[in-house]
Amino acid sequence: MNWDDTTETAPGDPERLVGSVADGEDQAVEAALRPKDLHEFVGQAKVREQLDLVLRAARTRGAAADHVLLSGAPGLGKTTLSMIIAAEMSAPIRITSGPAIQHAGDLAAILSSLQEGEVLFLDEIHRMSRPAEEMLYMAMEDFRVDVIVGKGPGATAIPLELPPFTLVGATTRAGLLPPPLRDRFGFTAHMEFYEPAELEQVIHRSARLLDVETDAEGATEIAGRSRGTPRIANRLLRRVRDYAQVKADGVITRDIAARALAVYEVDERGLDRLDRGVLTALLKLFGGGPVGLSTLAVAVGEERETVEEVAEPFLVREGLLARTPRGRVATPAAWAHLGLTPPQGQPGAAGGTGQQGLFGA
Ligand SMILES: Nc1ncnc2c1ncn2[C@@H]1O[C@H](COP(=O)(O)OP(=O)(O)OP(=O)(O)O)[C@@H](O)[C@H]1O
Numbered sequence: 001m002n003w004d005d006t007t008e009t010a011p012g013d014p015e016r017l018v019g020s021v022a023d024g025e026d027q028a029v030e031a032a033l034r035p036k037d038l039h040e041f042v043g044q045a046k047v048r049e050q051l052d053l054v055l056r057a058a059r060t061r062g063a064a065a066d067h068v069l070l071s072g073a074p075g076l077g078k079t080t081l082s083m084i085i086a087a088e089m090s091a092p093i094r095i096t097s098g099p100a101i102q103h104a105g106d107l108a109a110i111l112s113s114l115q116e117g118e119v120l121f122l123d124e125i126h127r128m129s130r131p132a133e134e135m136l137y138m139a140m141e142d143f144r145v146d147v148i149v150g151k152g153p154g155a156t157a158i159p160l161e162l163p164p165f166t167l168v169g170a171t172t173r174a175g176l177l178p179p180p181l182r183d184r185f186g187f188t189a190h191m192e193f194y195e196p197a198e199l200e201q202v203i204h205r206s207a208r209l210l211d212v213e214t215d216a217e218g219a220t221e222i223a224g225r226s227r228g229t230p231r232i233a234n235r236l237l238r239r240v241r242d243y244a245q246v247k248a249d250g251v252i253t254r255d256i257a258a259r260a261l262a263v264y265e266v267d268e269r270g271l272d273r274l275d276r277g278v279l280t281a282l283l284k285l286f287g288g289g290p291v292g293l294s295t296l297a298v299a300v301g302e303e304r305e306t307v308e309e310v311a312e313p314f315l316v317r318e319g320l321l322a323r324t325p326r327g328r329v330a331t332p333a334a335w336a337h338l339g340l341t342p343p344q345g346q347p348g349a350a351g352g353t354g355q356q357g358l359f360g361a
Contacts, residue, residue: 076191
């Protein structure tokens with residue numbers, strides 16, 4: 001299976017400290033760290049402004065808010081935002097996910113038990129089954145579903161009226177949604193990766209809630225290694241807190257954060273052991289490439305899929321590695337990041353232009 005460069009995670013990701021999918025520990029603590037309203041929600045200024053308007057207008061009309069589609073990588077706050085939508089509308093929320101709805105009947109059961117104005121959060125909406133998806137079209141547009149009773153020629157459709165509700169769909173891959181489904185959302189928001197300054201705010205807020213003292217530089221250090229993702233920022237904060245409590249006086253400073261994350265092999269740019277292994281092999285064994293994915297994977301001692309799906313998306317996003325028709329190629333930034341000198345003829349080498357054309361230099 002192919003994974004999009006920036007918006008999907010792969011199997012194995014949750015086991016990494018810098019993986020963006022929630023692990024068991026995340027799930028246990030995330031509830032306590034979730035912002036409860038739009039003011040507390042850090043960053044995503046445009047999304048917040050637009051959503052604020054959508055919700056205020058709905059409140060003024062005394063109606064359920066329009067259906068909302070949230071797209072973006074895991075850990076950027078889609079679930080959090082859906083809970084905020086429900087809170088701002090003073091409505092209950094029901095949470096489910098595309099893979100949990102395999103049959104149209106599963107969806108009918110959920111829809112028919114919704115209360116008026118309730119928010120239905122459907123995570124991974126792109127993974128819903130086809131029949132359920134088709135049932136959802138009518139439910140979203142007309143607040144009605146046809147429940148099919150019986151089989152074959154004797155089957156009959158019984159129309160079922162639904163109370164007005166707000167569907168909040170979340171997807172890491174908006175491009176995979178069929179247009180008829182996409183078009184039924186009144187408001188679509190794309191969640192971007194967070195700027196380091198925004199992640200610092202997330203870290204300060206979480207540190208307050210976890211009752212751990214963090215100075216400004218300590219938060220900056222953690223933010224820079226968090227790969228633009230609040231979930232990772234919160235996870236790194238917890239590991240740094242452990243270190244600060246065991247090895248120091250409990251206060252998180254720049255030095256403590258750097259030492260703690262060195263223990264966990266997360267470098268100053270957020271690369272972990274796997275990412276650095278791939279880059280190191282590419283630079284040291286293959287002179288920066290181009291090299292085929294399979295060869296690179298064998299050199300690193302990992303499965304091809306692990307390199308392609310787990311390590312490469314972030315390296316590409318960071319501008320450290322390029323996927324070209326001739327194979328994987330390191331960028332000048334990769335040489336600089338690992339403190340290595342590119343051989344003559346490589347991009348970034350002193351005096352040589354080499355393959356700079358690959359990077360549009
Ligand atoms: N803008 C934000 N401000 C503060 N904290 C945030 C923000 N966005 C996310 N978080 C925190 O990051 C964690 C992960 O957020 P959330 O579960 O909402 O992500 P998600 O996009 O739904 O991930 P997934 O796609 O894996 O379900 C939560 O603990 C939440 O508190």
